[in-house]
Amino acid sequence: xxxxxxxxxxxxxxxxxxxxxxxxxxxxxxxxxxxxxxxxxxxxxxxxxxxxxxxxxxxxxxxxxxxxxxxxxxxxxxxxxxxxxxxxxxxxxxxxxxxxxxxxxxxxxxxxxxxxxxxxxxxxxxxxxxxxxxxxxxxxxxxxxxxxxxxxxxxxxxxxxxxxxxxxxxxxxxxxxxxxxxxxxxxxxxxxxxxxxxxxxxxxxxxxxxxxxxxxxxxxxxxxxxxxxxxxxxxxxxxxxxxxxxxxxxxxxxxxxxxxxxxxxxxxxxxxxxxxxxxxxxxxxxxxxxxxxxxxxxxxxxxxxxxxxxxxxxxxxxxxxxxxxxxxxxxxxxxxxxxxxxxxxxxxxxxxxxxxxxxxxxxxxxxxxxxxxxxxxxxxxxxxxxxxxxxxxxxxxxxxxxxxxxxxxxxxxxxxxxxxxxxxxxxxxxxxxxxxxxxxxxxxxxxxxxxxxxxxxxxxxxxxxxxxxxxxxxxxxxxxxxxxxxxxxxxxxxxxxxxxxxxxxxxxxxxxxxxxxxxxxxxxxxxxxxxxxxxxxxxxxxxxxxxxxxxxxxxxxxxxxxxxxxxxxxxxxxxxxxxxxxxxxxxxxxxxxxxxxxxxxxxxxxxxx
Ligand code: M6R
Numbered sequence: 036x037x038x039x040x041x042x043x044x045x046x047x048x049x050x051x052x053x054x055x056x057x058x059x060x061x062x063x064x065x066x067x068x069x070x071x072x073x074x075x076x077x078x079x080x081x082x083x084x085x086x087x088x089x090x091x092x093x094x095x096x097x098x099x100x101x102x103x104x105x106x107x108x109x110x111x112x113x114x115x116x117x118x119x120x121x122x123x124x125x126x127x128x129x130x131x132x133x134x135x136x137x138x139x140x141x142x143x144x145x146x147x148x149x150x151x152x153x154x155x156x157x158x159x160x161x162x163x164x165x166x167x168x169x170x171x172x173x174x175x176x177x178x179x180x181x182x183x184x185x186x187x188x189x190x191x192x193x194x195x196x197x198x199x200x201x202x203x204x205x206x207x208x209x210x211x212x213x214x215x216x217x218x219x220x221x222x223x224x225x226x227x228x229x230x231x232x233x234x235x236x237x238x239x240x241x242x243x244x245x246x247x248x249x250x251x252x253x254x255x256x257x258x259x260x261x262x263x264x265x266x267x268x269x270x271x272x273x274x275x276x277x278x279x280x281x282x283x284x285x286x287x288x289x290x291x292x293x294x295x296x297x298x299x300x301x302x303x304x305x306x307x308x309x310x311x312x313x314x315x316x317x318x319x320x321x322x323x324x325x326x327x328x329x330x331x332x333x334x335x336x337x338x339x340x341x342x343x344x345x346x347x348x349x350x351x352x353x354x355x356x357x358x359x360x361x362x363x364x365x366x367x368x369x370x371x372x373x374x375x376x377x378x379x380x381x382x383x384x385x386x387x388x389x390x391x392x393x394x395x396x397x398x399x400x401x402x403x404x405x406x407x408x409x410x411x412x413x414x415x416x417x418x419x420x421x422x423x424x425x426x427x428x429x430x431x432x433x434x435x436x437x438x439x440x441x442x443x444x445x446x447x448x449x450x451x452x453x454x455x456x457x458x459x460x461x462x463x464x465x466x467x468x469x470x471x472x473x474x475x476x477x478x479x480x481x482x483x484x485x486x487x488x489x490x491x492x493x494x495x496x497x498x499x500x501x502x503x504x505x506x507x508x509x510x511x512x513x514x515x516x517x518x519x520x521x522x523x524x525x526x527x528x529x530x531x532x533x534x535x536x537x538x539x540x541x542x543x544x545x546x547x548x549x550x551x552x553x554x555x556x557x558x559x560x561x562x563x564x565x566x567x568x569x570x571x572x573x574x575x576x577x578x579x580x581x582x583x584x585x586x587x588x589x590x591x592x593x594x595x596x597x598x599x600x601x602x603x604x605x606x607x608x609x610x611x612x613x614x615x616x617x618x619x620x621x622x623x624x625x626x627x628x629x630x631x632x633x634x635x636x637x638x639x640x641x642x643x644x
Contacts, residue, residue: 036062036063036064036110036134036638036639036640036641036642036643037062037064037107037108037109037110037122037133037134037135037227037642038055038056038059038060038062038064038107038108038134038226038227038228038231039105039106039107039132039133039134039193039195039214039225039226039227040052040055040056040059040105040106040107040224040225040226040227040231040232041104041105041106041132041195041197041205041207041224041225041226041250042102042103042104042205042222042223042224042225042235043102043103043203043204043205043222043223043224043250043251043252044102044103044219044221044222044223044224044252045102045221045222045252046102046222047100047101047102048071048101048102048103048104049069049071049094049098049099049100049101049104051224051234051235052069052071052104052105052106053069053087053090053091053094053106054234055106055224055226055231055232055234056069056087056090056106056107056108056231057087058228058230058231058233059108059226059227059228059230059231060086060087060108060633061287061433061434061435061632061633061639062108062110062228062638062639062640063110063435063633063637063638063639064108064109064110064638065084065085065109065110065111065116066082066083066084066085066108066109066111066116066117066118066120066121067082067083067085067086067087067089067090067106067107067108067109067121068080068081068082068083068090068106068107068109068121068122068123069081069082069090069094069099069104069105069106069107069123070104070105070106070123070125070130070197071099071100071101071102071103071104072101072102072103072104072197072199072202073099073100073101074100074101076199076200076202077199078125078128078130078199079097079099079100079101080123080125080130081093081094081097081099082118082121082122082123083118083121084116084117084118084121087108101202102202103197103202103203103204103205104197105123105130105131105132105195105197105205106123106132107121107122107123107132107133109121109122110638112136112159112643113136113140113157113158113159114156114157114158115157119155119156120156120157120158122158122160123197124156124158124160124161124163124164125164126152126161126164126165126167126168127168128168128171128198128199128200129164129167129168129171129196129197129198129199130164130196130197130198130199131160131163131164131167131194131195131196131197132160132194132195133159133160133163133192133193133194133195134192134193134194134212134227134642134643135190135191135192135193135194135210135211135212135389135642135643136159136190136191136192136643136644137159137160137162137163137188137189137190137192138189138190139187139188139189139190140159140162140163140190143162143166143187144162147162147165147166147169150169152165152168152169159190163184163188163194166184166187166188167180167181167184167196170183170184171198176201177196177197177198177201177204177206177249178204178206178247178249178256181196181206181208181247182247182258182262185208185210185247188210190210190211191210191211191212191389191642191643191644192208192209192210192211192212193207193208193209193210193211193212193213193214193227193642194207194208194209195207195214195225196208203251203252204249204250204251205225205249205250206247206248206249206250207225207242207247207248207250208246208247208248209242209243209244209245209246209247210244210245211244211389211392211642212227212387212389212642212643213227213228213241213242213387213415213416213642214226214227214242214246215227215228215229215232215239215240215241215242215414216239216240216242216248216250216255216267217229217232217235217236217238217239218236218238218239218240218255218269219235219236221252221253222235222252223250223251223252223253223255224236225250227642228640229272229274229414230274230431233272233274237271237272237273238269238270238271238272239269239270239272239414240255240257240267240268240269240270241267241270241414241419242257242267243259243267243419244260245259245260245261246258246259246260246265246267270414272414274413274414274431275430275431285625286434286621286631286632287432287433287434287632288434288436288438288525288621288631288632289621289631291429291432291433291434291438291439292438292439292484292614292617292618292621293484294429294430294439295438295439295442295443295480295484295614296477296478296480296481296484297477298427298428298429298430298439298442298443299442299443299446299476299477299480299610300477301428301429301430302427302428302429302443302446302447303446303450303473303474303476303477304428306450307450307470307473307474310463310466310467310470310471311453311457311466311470312450312451312453312454312457312466312469312470314425314450314451314454316423316424316425316426317423317425321405321422321423322458324404324405324422324423325378325454325455325458326458327376327404328356328376328377328378328404328455328458328459329356329357329375329376329377330356330357330358330359330374330375330376330377330378331350331356331357331358331359331377331378331380331455332358332359332360332361332371332374332377332378332379332380332398332403333346333347333358333359333360333361333380333381333382334360334361334362334363334366334379334380334381334391334394334395334398335360335362335363335381335382335383335388335391336362336363336364336383336388336390336391336641337437337520337641338384338437338440338441338517338520339382339383339384339388339391339437339440339441339444340360340361340362340363340382341441341513341514341516341517341520342382342441342444342445342448342513342517343360343380343382343448344360344512344513344516345445345448345510345513345514345609346358346360346445346448346449346451346452347359347360348509348510348513349448349449349452349510349606350452350455353452353453353456353461353465353469353606354452354453354455354456354459354460354461355456355459355460355461356455356456356459362390363381363388363390363391363393363394364390364644366394366397367390367393367394367397371397371401372401373401373402374403376404377403377404378403378404378405378406378407379395379398379403379405379406379407380406380407380408380409380451381394381395381406381407381408381409381410381417381421382408382409382410382444382448383408383409383410383411383415383417384410384411384412384427384429384432384437384440384444385410385411385412385415385639385640386408386410386411386412386415386416386417386418387412387415387416387417387640387642388417388640388641388642389641389642389643389644390641390644391417392416392417392420393644395408395417395420395421396420405422405423406420406421406422406423407421407422407423407424407425407451408420408421408423408424408425409424409425409426409427409444409447409448409451410424410425410426410427411426411427411428411429411432411440411443413426425447425450425451426447427440427443427444427446427447428443429443432639433632433639434631434632434639435524435525435632435633435634435637435638435639436521436524436525436617436620436631436632436634438521438617441517441613442480442610442613442614445609445610445613446473446476446610449469449472449473449606449607449610450469450473452469453465453466453469453470468604468606469606471604472604472605472606472607473607475604475607476607476610476611479601479603479604479607479611480610480611480614482601483600483601483611483614483615484614484618486598486600486615486618487618489598490598490615490618490619490622491618491622493580493596493598493619493622494619494622494623494625494626495626496551496580496596497526497528497551497619497623497626498623498626498627500528500549500550500551501528501529501549502528502529502530502531502545502549502550502551503519503522503528503529503530503531503550503551503552503553504530504531504532504533504542504545504546504550504551504552504553505518505519505522505530505531505532505533505552505553505554505555505616506532506533506534506535506538506552506553506554506555506565506568507532507534507535507554507555507565508534508535508536508561508564508565508568509559509561510608510609511555511556511557511608511609511612512532512533512534512535513609514555514609514612514613514616515532515533515534515553515555516532517613517616518530518532518553518555518613518616518617518619518620519531519532520532521616521617521620522616522619522620522623524620524634524637525620525621525623525624525629525631525634526620526623526624526627526629527627527629527634527635528623528627535554535564535565535568536564536568538568538571538572539571543571543572543575546572546575546576546577547575547576547577548576548577548578550577550578551578551579551580552572552577552578552579552580553579553580553581553582553616553619554568554569554579554580554581554582554583555582555612555616556569556581556582556583556587556589557582557583557584557587557603557605557608557611557612558583558584558586558587558602558605559605559608562587566588569581569595573594573595576594577594578594579594579595579596580595580596580598581595581596581597581598582598582600582612582615582616583597583598583599583600584599584600584601584602584603585599585600585601585602586602587599598615600612600615
């Protein structure tokens with residue numbers, strides 16, 4: 036989604052801004068722009084539709100030079116992707132970049148038009164630029180004007196303001212959309228994600244909800260939401276930007292699929308000891324709280340929601356703890372009822388997903404026993420706001436389609452099942468079976484990755500298809516959901532997932548020779564039931580692709596292709612069976628020629644609701 040970079044320095048900052056935007060590309064965007072204040076106090080602005088490289092080319096043709104500036108990648112919300120809608124937006128001497136949505140922009144716009152302001156875009160951001168300009172007629176300093184207008188803005192936003200008449204100052208405001216200040220020597224920076232600033236600093240201050248800050252080359256002043264001058268801690272970051280290098284891989288998604296054995300290994304490291312799960316990050320008070328847990332509420336979006344759905348099967352079957360799972364955008368507006376001794380778990384790769392954050396904040400009002408975030412980004416808002424945190428150690432995930440984040444979320448969730456289970460009624464033997472299965476997982480996934488060529492060949496059969504149906508039962512049903520999400524997301528093939536037992540309640544009507552049906556069929560107590568569902572499809576002329584164990588009793592024929600996988604521990608089968616479906620989606624997308632890492636209309640980090 037949108038990205039922000041800003042700098043107030045003593046050197047030319049155009050390259051810093053462009054490199055920062057480049058590093059935010061993975062978040063997904065459709066246009067980009069920057070504005071710098073020249074030494075003669077002129078506002079130089081360049082904007083264009085398309086990639087950051089196009090902006091770089093435009094800057095090369097119309098060079099800009101200055102030591103204070105702001106830049107932005109835009110993911111369209113109000114107004115189509117077009118140069119006029121790209122940020123920064125200006126109002127005379129004011130320039131603004133903005134992430135998020137100003138919900139009350141329409142009313143404000145009407146008033147500003149009545150007062151004589153003219154609009155050149157359809158964005159909500161331009162409203163903020165004009166509003167600030169109007170306020171500047173009553174305030175002498177940018178910071179005062181920003182503090183005066185913020186109470187009039189509703190919605191979630193991260194915003195950076197610049198006044199060309201005061202070239203040594205940036206003012207930033209955070210409400211619902213992350214902003215981080217990067218500290219330099221004789222220069223300071225701001226961005227929506229620390230990754231953008233790693234080439235210039237490793238020292239960061241993370242703004243909190245409602246913070247407004249004034250940044251100069253040598254000073255940083257921050258006011259909190261009550262208007263009090265506050266200090267935010269300076270964090271020395273050890274974040275890695277390893278995205279620059281795809282190595283021998285064609286796409287980040289492909290690289291990230293193949294990184295899964297290591298990502299899981301890193302996630303397990305130090306957490307399995309002598310057949311037990313050990314979370315050193317949970318102190319005694321946390322352990323005491325976990326002992327009280329009688330119910331679990333998981334809330335997340337997209338792929339993370341699918342991980343939660345798998346965990347539900349595990350929590351109930353293995354740990355005997357009732358568990359509900361809900362999509363964050365529904366939960367946050369549903370007015371959920373209080374439930375005694377319930378633990379609120381959020382799952383998120385980025386830790387910045389607007390709906391998930393809103394759900395976490397709501398959970399605090401409802402009165403859960405506590406909140407626990409499972410997240411891949413240590414410096415994220417979710418991690419800062421949750422009571423307890425378990426990090427997935429997947430490393431930076433760049434591909435919009437989530438892969439290693441999903442399998443590492445499942446890894447942490449399964450460890451948590453063992454941990455909570457042992458505090459509940461789970462036997463030591465079950466705990467050991469879980470830790471044993473987890474330990475074997477990295478090498479099992481190495482094994483399944485060797486099927487890549489075979490799956491590449493299989494993908495050919497999907498290249499002319501417009502629809503696909505994924506089926507699973509039990510904990511493989513959410514894996515079918517995740518597989519369908521992956522396929523539709525990057526290949527644009529319409530894909531749906533069904534619990535196989537539901538087939539005859541409707542979806543069977545869709546079956547014909549043009550509808551590939553992909554079945555997740557590991558050997559477990561539901562296999563025989565699943566075989567009956569497979570026969571229902573066969574009897575109606577459906578074309579089947581079945582992922583199953585070698586000795587599960589399936590044979591390929593003209594209507595059914597078996598992808599025979601090696602044996603895997605039943606407990607971790609959901610994690611294992613995910614991998615071939617990721618490869619399938621990847622290869623289908625390659626054949627279709629779509630933008631694998633940045634599929635159309637999507638963003639990596641969904642920071643607006
Ligand atoms: O960063 P999060 O895990 O909170 O993101 C949630 C979803 O937006 C994300 O999983 C999305 O569904 C992925 N693009 C799926 O591949």
